[in-house]
Amino acid sequence: MICTGVRVSVNMLSDPKGTPLMFVVRQKKAVLSFQVPLTLRGLYQRNYQYKDVARTLCQPPKRAENETQYIYVDVSTLSEKNATYRLSVTHLQNFVLLTEERFSFNATPSQPQYFKYMFKEGLDSVIVQVSSPMAFPCSVISIQDIQCPVYDLDNNVAFIGMYQTMTKKAAITVQVTCLSCLPVSSCSHRNIE
Template sequence: MNRSMQLIVLGTFWCFIHGAYCIPFNNEISAISVVGSYPGSNSFVINSTTVYIVSYSTYASIYPTRLTSITTGARMAFPIRVVVRQQKGVSSWQLPLRVNSKLGPLSFYTTSRTLCHTHMDIIANLNRSSIDFLSQLNHTRLLQEFSISVSTSSLRPLDIEIATQEAKDFYIKENQEYTVVTSPSEPIYYYYKFFERNSDNYRDTVVLEVNSEDQTCFYVSIQEPNCPIYDLESEIHNGKFYQTVNTRGGLTVGNFEFPNGFFVVFVAKGDNYDCSIENSLTKERGRLKTFNQTSKVNFKVRPSISIEDYIKAALIILGAILIFYIVLVAILCTFYQINKINRKSSLSPDVATVYLENFQSPMMRSLEIVSKGLTKGSFKPQRVRERERMQRGIILKIVQLN
């Protein structure tokens, strides 16, 4: 055996001992085509000389496909490449999936992705106000077809499992609470469709309420119902709106911005720094190559107040203020009249004396003297009554003379 052959044998032996991160010595690659099970799972063993192409039969479904890929033997130096080919696009990722964080790169050996529905443009233009939104979709032949290829540069055989299923909870409705578990390698998204303007259930805006009981920081994003979907942490910033959430968050979404509905995307972050929380558990796990930073999220879409409701509320408030002022003015006028009557009724009973003091003619002064003289004398009740009658008679004569 010559020296070059000895080096090849020794190099191959070293590769198998230390993880098989070696480039093949030849360029011969065999492609193996298999038919995938849908829904179901398929397992393969691949290396640098073998590429598996998994084809799925054409099927009709209103739901998109949820694809999960799992490996235990791949390493970051020579990962497994997963490529999904659909009618209107191609998506790809690698196993283990690398996620950057403040504490260093993290590796995830399980990924789950929701494939964009081939006919999402048709679904987005369907009428929500039909008797049943989903039953309308059932009468539309929404054919889907896709294939998956898996390959690696590792000389050592690596295992991989591909599982597919329908995303049955893809379409969300108002006032229903949903629960989802997400991680940096397992993003998930849902679709919401607005009601039409001629519907009794129409609202200009809806509110997305999000809450989580754990301390894991995650993204929630609102995106147009188009392919591709930006669901990984490294690309979610390309969406229209996004927000980092730790325990509670919310977004208001308007129909004028998303007339065909919108996607709600959830994906956990590799660390908690963007949520201003330094979780000690994350720091400890961050030193490892792999861990599961998952977040259990509860969310709900509820109708917001429409413009008509705002106008009604404003009119009610203005009407209440107007009624308050009317009642206030009526009360003030009533009290004014009562005080005026009380002032008139509080005059002195010696009216003759008060009246005579306002006139300065000799006749008046003489009459005043007579009136004062009448007030003197006995205080017996009979005399008092006679005196009051005489005073009133004198006043009437004075009024007639004037």
């Protein structure tokens, strides 16, 4: 079975002048919403505005291998002027992590990443190792069960499962009973071993 993730990306091309766009992505058994520009609070309570936002959609289970799953994207704003943006929906080819294989990816606070891992038969635990060439900004690695919603933003990643903050390196030992989804947020370039 080939398992790919689906990612929705938005790039705001016009200046919203204080009126954000609201994106609501609807699936059969999940709803994801975010605004662009996305405002996240950072160091010293400073607000950071991001015009490029990307989120990976939750993967609800399929009843049949050939079942088609539809998504709907609703866009709204209270702005009196037209807003220009670029919306793309793409398949993630490296969505499923493999045991003993290194994997590189990029993530930012407004473009967190998460991946799926399925234990091989006979394994009862794995060590998830993440490394970065950069010490700043701080990142969060989270281990969550496969279920919707996935908490992948820096302000909600600690709500469920277990998590580890990191600068250049981190590792989490995971038992077979708890791993399936690995969100990583607030980082620039990470390697998973």
